Amino acid sequence: MKGQRGRAIAVIVVLALILAWLVLDQAGGVNPVRDGFSRLLAPVQLVLGRLVRPVSDLWQSAGHWFSLQKDYEALRQENLALRNQVILLQEAQIENENLRRQLNYKSAVPALELLAAEVIGHDPNNLLRYLIIDRGAADGVQRGMPVLTAEGLVGRISEVSASAAKVMLITDPSSSVSALIQRSRATGMVQGYPGGELVMRYIPQGDMVAPGDIVLTSGLGGNFPKRLVIGQVASVSQRDVEMFQEAVVIPAVNLRDLEMVMVVLNFAPTGLAQEGGEP
């Protein structure tokens, strides 16, 4: 009985305190107390919040796990598709630039009727330097026709089938092109050398040749049109006891990584028999 009375008094006291608190709060009287509590609890809240946040995030993440996995897979697929598109666009851009360069070259030399061709193979023999292109007799390609790029001379057609042709590069040991030095007009013969180099031979002793000189086709012999760029002199070998000088020439065209070339359709070679020992 006594205990029940005590509990009732305690409840009444607590209610009275709450009421008093509410009244005081309305009047702004508990603010200092509230501030004191806040100051005391704020650091504890901060620490607890930091400790609990990862657990809370993990809990939320676990809830999103399956949807995240789905999203990840979808994004991965999208990423792959986009990457493929980028690669295709880059390829198209390179091809576009190649064609644009060829088109510019075509308009720069209107006298030459040029046919664009794609390189589809290289000679599998290390001793020989040939290319296979995707244009043949059906496209008007004939044996002996010069092949070039906008950078310079590549070689000439050596064999033709209906839909493909083989091109003997100027670096093949059987190739030989009548040439001249642009600066001094010294003439000679640019020949291929095993290992893929070019050597300009039969340059008369008195003629001026120096590293850096540009080498062009001379047109002599009638196998190539005049004034096509062959390359640049890298070094000169001259001995007083010999009749001629020799020069190592770096090809203007990177013959190793060719993708597109142009065949000169309106040039009929006249002296195949004299050059390269071909019939």
Place this chain on the structure above:
Amino acid sequence: MSPVLTIVLALFLALLQSTVVSHVRILGVSPDMVLLFVVSWVLLQGRQEGLLAALVGGLVVDALSGGPFGLTVLSLVVVSLAAAVGERNLFRAARFLPYITIFLATGLFYGVFLFMAQMTGHALPWGPALWRVAVPAMVINTAFMPLVYTLAHALSRRLAPPTVEWS
């Protein structure tokens, strides 16, 4: 071993050499995939299979090459026969055998090719051809032999377990 597999492999490697491997240039030369395969096949499968590989691979290489037709196939046949002689006379299980064989076979291949080219009126300068092409090719082919020989060995064991040949 089914000859069909030998033919398919020789064809595939010849095409690979013309399209992809020809872009790989070390010391100025590309590895001779068909030659590597022919030598490996002779050592692993014997003279007949090696000869078949030489014939098929050589014909395809000749067809894709701008050089005179037949020179590669002839050179490869000579190499396969020579490798078969070496394979029979040397201790077959010797670890170094494939490497010595490919080193010498490459030299023989280029020597025969240059000789045949000269005989058929397509002479190439011997000195530069040997020094700038044949010697680097001997080194590069020997360096690529572990790869090709290991693959050929694995394929050979999987498709045709080794048998004893009595001569």
